[in-house]
Amino acid sequence: MLTGEIRNKVDNIWETLWTAGISNPLTVIEQLTYLLFIKGLDDKQLRQEKKAERTGKPIKNPTFGPDEEHLRWRNIKELDPKAMFERIRDEVFPFIKELGGENGDTYRKHMEGAIFMFPKASTLSRVVELIDQLDMKNRDTKGDIYEYMLSKLNTAGQNGQFRTPRHIIKMMVELTQPKPLDKIADPACGTAGFLVAAGEYIRENHAQDMVDEKVRKHFKSDMFTGFDFDRSMLRIGNMNMVMHGFEGAMVDYKDSLSSETEELRNKYDLILANPPFKGSLDYDSVATDLLQTVKTKKTELLFIALFLKALKTGGRTAVIVPDGVLFNSSNAHKKIRKILVEEQQLNAVISMPSGVFKPYAGVSTAVLLFTKTESGGTEDVWFYDMEADGYSLDDKREEIEENDIPEIIKRYRNLENEKKRERTDKSFLVPKKEIVNEDYDLSINRYKEIEYEENEYATPNEIINGKNDKPGLRQLAEERLKLLRELEEMI
Template identity: 85%
Template structure:
């Protein structure tokens, strides 16, 4: 949890860049990410040096050689503004890009595309000074600082991607309960929020398992995989993972729907994602097996097809989809829903209010939870009508007392008790047979029953004439005419 002091320091950094003319939130975070990476390289080597002092063994593969000491954060921050600006622009950035070409670290690789955009030396000097004041020794604090920066991203990307609120991500992670040996993926990872949350869940809930060498090795190497085709997002996503202590994750460039991902099939135990709702795309760029599953240009449907292909048998998924996926009338919509219900195991639909993604977008969405079985298994599907998520549903998104998420988690974990719930309740089970009869419509409004309160109205004659001393409409009309007559006489 960030203190008010740290938040104020981050706000000052943001304000410094903003007043210098860097007003795009994505650009601000990207420029800060570069500086945090530069500082992180120095911090890492400092830890290695301290270890070398204790053990007497030399550092293996140091980032900075003897001739590169002047490129370290500790030395850069001591320079005057003009010298600092020139050194970072002319030497440190080329050094980072060269690092990207030399080793397999994905973040360093993505730094090849980094562009230095600080407008003047005084701005850079002030930001370096403020970053250096941030206490980033603690992993949780580092992660929280970066999350706070990311929370300032308040616009959707060009391709329909927008940042999923952290509490919604956490809800989805807790619904799927990641396991220590799971291979977890987000094929549209953006800032890697789902991967970070999954890693934090495992740390908190499976600490004992981390003692096991096999689990620890898996956690540090091949547990997390994220792909995206936006290189700016990849740089930010990689840094997000690094800041939270997941340096071994694979967060790399790929258009997940394209033919180049044909080999990424049946590899994952868990997929957590909020894929972009771009609308449509070119058939020629899409993997053939995805089009065979559902012939469409709709990215939200193609991503569902991808998730089914990417999961191992027994793998599970929690995915954000636009509401139209649940009831769309096209052949592609109906086919993907039929596959989920008939051929796989559809577990739950959590319908969310449209304000959840404000101020990014005002779109109605739902979370679909399913398990890949390739042999059916859907018996009853659990529906939940979320009314509140703990925040106001306007652009301000201020905290409120109304929050259905604890109830969602509790009821899903005790789903057997839901069998006696009425269709007028906020959550209930619907049998597969009924869903099939409704032509695989998965919108909660199709099954939820409205409970109307019976209201008894006064007899119309009594309303007109009055009764038991009450004034009727006729008496009111007579009094109004009398008043008008009096006014007319006065005139």
């Protein structure tokens, strides 16, 4: 939890860059990411040096050699603005782009394509000074600081990307309950919010399991995988994982729907995602086995096909989809829904209000939860009609009291109790047979019953002549004529 003081410091950093002309939030985040990365390298070596002092053993593969001490944060920050500007631009950036050593490949991926965009020395010097004042020693604080920076990304990206609200991510993680030995993936990871939240869930709920060497090794190496084809987002996503203490995560450049992703097959226990809904792709650019599952150019359907290919048998998914996936009548839409219901196990459909993604977009969405079985297993599908997520559904998205998310999590974990729920309630179970009879329509309105209050309306004669003590149109007209005559007499 960030204090007001830390928030103010971050706001000051942001305002400094904004005032200097760097007004694109994504660019601001990128520039700050580069500086935080530079500082992180020095912090890591400082920890190694202290450990070496205690143990008397030399550092293995230090980031900075004896001839590179002048490139460390602690030395850079002491320079005058002009010298600092030139050293970072001309020496530090080239150095970290070609960084070798134990984690060289990881660091290169962080900085691949990095462009130094600080307009002047005074701006850089001020930002370095403000970053140096941030307390980055505590892992949770580091993560919260970066999350706060990411919360300022209030503009939609290209190709239909927009940042998933953190509380929606957390809800999806709580519903899927990641396990200590799960291999977790997000094939459209963006800023890696789902991977971060899954890692935090495991830390909080499986702390005892982390004592096991096998679990600890898995957690630090191959537990988390993320792919994206936006290099700016990848740099930010990589840093997000590092800031939260998940340095071993594999967050890499890849178009997950392309034919070059054979490694994304039968590999993962859990997929959490909000893939881009960018419209149509060319068939030539899509992996053949995905088109064999569902021949379509729609990315939202192709990603569902991808998840089914990428999961191990028994693997589970929570994915955000546009509402059209639930009810659109095209052959491709019907086929993907039929696959989920007949060939896999469709667990739940959670319809979300259209304001959840404001101010990025007003699109109506839902969360699908399903398990890969390759042998069916769908019996009853749980539907929930979310009306509130704890924030106003306008562009301001201010915190409010109404919030269905705690109830969603509680009810999903106790589905036996849902069998008694009425179709007029917010949540209820629908038998597979009924879904089949409705041509695999998954929109909640197809199954929800609405209670109507009976209203008694007056007859035409009663409207004209009145009823009981209520005057009709005739009496009202006579009253108006009487008032007009009185007014004329006064004149």
